[in-house]
Amino acid sequence: MALGPRLEVRQSLSQKMTPQLQQAIQLLQLNSVQIAEFVKSEVEKNPLLEMATPEPEVYSPLPSSSATTEHDAGPFQNIASKVSLTEFLRAQLREMRLPAEDLELALIVADEIDPDGYLREPVSDVAGRYHIRSKDIVQGLKLVQRCEPAGVGARNLRECLALQLQDRDRFDPAMRTLIENVELAINGDSAELARLCRVSQDDIEDMLLEIRALNPKPGARFGEDPVLTTAPDVFVSINDAGHVKVEISTLNLPKVLVNNIYATEISGQSDEARAYISECRTRANWLVRSLEQRARTILKVSTEIASFQKDFFRHGVSGLKPLTRKTIAKRIKMHESTVGRIANGKYLSCAHGNFELRYFFSSSIGSINGGQGFSATLVQNRMLSMIKSERSTDVLSDDKIVTMLRDEGIDIARRTVAKYREQMGVPSSSVRRRQKAGTGKV
Template sequence: MALAPRIEIRQTQSLVMTPQLQQAIKLLQMSSIDLAGYLAAEVEKNPLLELGPAPTAPGVTGAIGRRADDDGDWLDGIAANVTLHQHLHTQIRPMRGTPRVIEAALLIADELEDDGYLRVPLAEVTARHGLRAADALAGLTLVQACDPSGVGARDLRECLSLQLRDQNRLDPAMQAMLDNLALAAKGNLVELERVCGVDAEDVADMLAEIRALDPKPGLRFAQTRVEVAVPDVYVSRAPDGTLNVELNAESLPRVLMNNVYATRIGKDDSEARAFVSECSTRASWLIRSLEQRARTILKVAIEIARRQDRFFDTGTPGLRPLTRRAVAEQLGLHESTVSRVTAGKYVACEHGCYEFSHLFVSAIQAVSGGEAYSSAAVQDRIRSLVEAEPARRTLSDDKLVTLLKGEGIDIARRTVAKYRESMGIPSSVERRRLRARPSATREIAAGAGRSRD
């Protein structure tokens, strides 16, 4: 058969991930904290976007500790502290240098890790930001001249060298010691005396000077990271017994579109109008995606609360077996959508603040074939049995299986052992030995308590 070009018409189906769809999926899986950071960056890029004040949301008694109106927000004090990068920027901008060198120094400062080190190769920074090699090297020199001394170093030797140079103590002998820090680590002082050309007393003094330096100068600006679980949904029991499920308004940023900028553009400025039109389209898509995100989170939360209603009365023992697929099928969503909605999201109730993943649990079958038990509830029961066991008659895994089956829970011995180990509870032999010591009960309780946390 002869080969020849020809035209054919074929009908196929394919999923096209438009930028708008990609953005909607990305927003859906973000936590409230990640979302706030993402929106702040979008507002900087889009002149038509503004962040409006979030509406005040009612608190839930006993759910999450302090309210925002309790004597001010203590997190504001942490956020107000100056970071290392801000501290360096303040010093670099007024320095003497060409605009290119200053810009290079600012970019290099942003590349530093929290401890003050530049662990990214300078050549990589140069290529990524399109800098000239000479400007990058001069910019690094400016960074290394900043306070705190030693910042901008690429390794420990350079960090210590910068600090000693500022103290006018970087003589040849000290430089030789820095070049041979491995000898100091090994305690080979005789060899250090030889390579540095000094006696034992001088070596001891030099080592004392080095120990007084700061090997991680940037950490003095590092703030203690406080992980705060911000609830996305509140669940409470109404007086008539029904469950109220509502979004936390404080975790929902209000994004507004400001068209004042567009009205100031002349009719003849086609390039500016095209830019504003693109910004307007992006802003509209973002606002619609945020609205869709809120609706989806609420819809999924309502279904989870409906299926786990006992949990909001009794806590973990009231959990029923529940999978993301079951929720997705009930709501007509894809399972991946439910996974994204619940990832990194929290629900607050009278018992506390829990990640949504806590409410999805596997099933343990009942002996009589009735309603299955959740794995979380079974683990909680194992913990209770161990905590209540007699001091001289610790319960083996086989005994725990017998007791659980007596309560209608059909469970294998290896499953009991797996749950016990995951909760940090020692074996019956270890518990018996531990209880022979005065502090044993506290140690066993602490192991079980870690899993509860």
């Protein structure tokens, strides 16, 4: 076969997002405070845009309820820092100058990272929601784990500690063995750790000091600077007829107007002025439409969530049902990724407190009698209630919690109880027993 230059015509199809579509997706991800800042920036750049003077609005915080845990301080008690962990990660990823495909995967993972720095949702679930392969999500996760703070993107405590030790170049074989057997450190069995790690007792003590100097929640520092209050995006209430009512909040929702009179005055001066005004008008009209679409989308998703979880708004956490983003997406004929963007960072205020929309999504735990399953969030709250009410003389083991939950009709395995306990930051029964006796020590 002869080699030489030749011309070929090929036909192919590909999907590309326009800059307008990319910015529309970006607006969906912003919370009410961030959207106000974005609009203010656009108004400063575009002479045709004006901020409408908001009408005075009387707002009285809805009362909290004992049915909540961390959300019982009222609607305006959720505080965000100047830069969120997600924003911090996204900025670092963009600075890496990654190929476009790798960057998109890493940004997807960054959006799924919990505020304390962990990726708690299974990789397979994230991959399924975005209709991509699990190995692609793992690839994106590895890129996120290269970011600061060290330990971010871990899926459990062991991986978090390992990532921080790798960052310090201290993850040698002995330290790896210690991390793999960290429960022995929690139980105070340093002699067995020394044997497994093949080091002396003094070395184990030094290694444990290094472990204690690590940060088990690398993302927590992003919530320490209380500068911006996260206002609710929607309000949910129960009317006199017992029906759930959903209203979008206008408290922090910016309203912009297009000044067409000014545009007419300027556009008649020169060709250059007309071209500039035409571009400004296009951007201004796009922003107005995007803000309206964003508000409609938030209301649509929130209304469907409230409809599905109406028992929660009537009875509190005991009425919470298992729910996935896919379920909501199917019911409102919307893409699952759009529901995910709406759920992250948007808050709902009701009689039980202020909740992020994604709080209402949780997996299902089976029922003993084969009936409707239980929400994982409900089960976690029930576990926390049991542990908080335990006596120092009768600390509940994971097996005992399993028995108590099964008595309530919840079909749960011991490993699931242990996983939920670790996710909530609750130590094991042996550690809690020592803590209640006044001798708790890691």
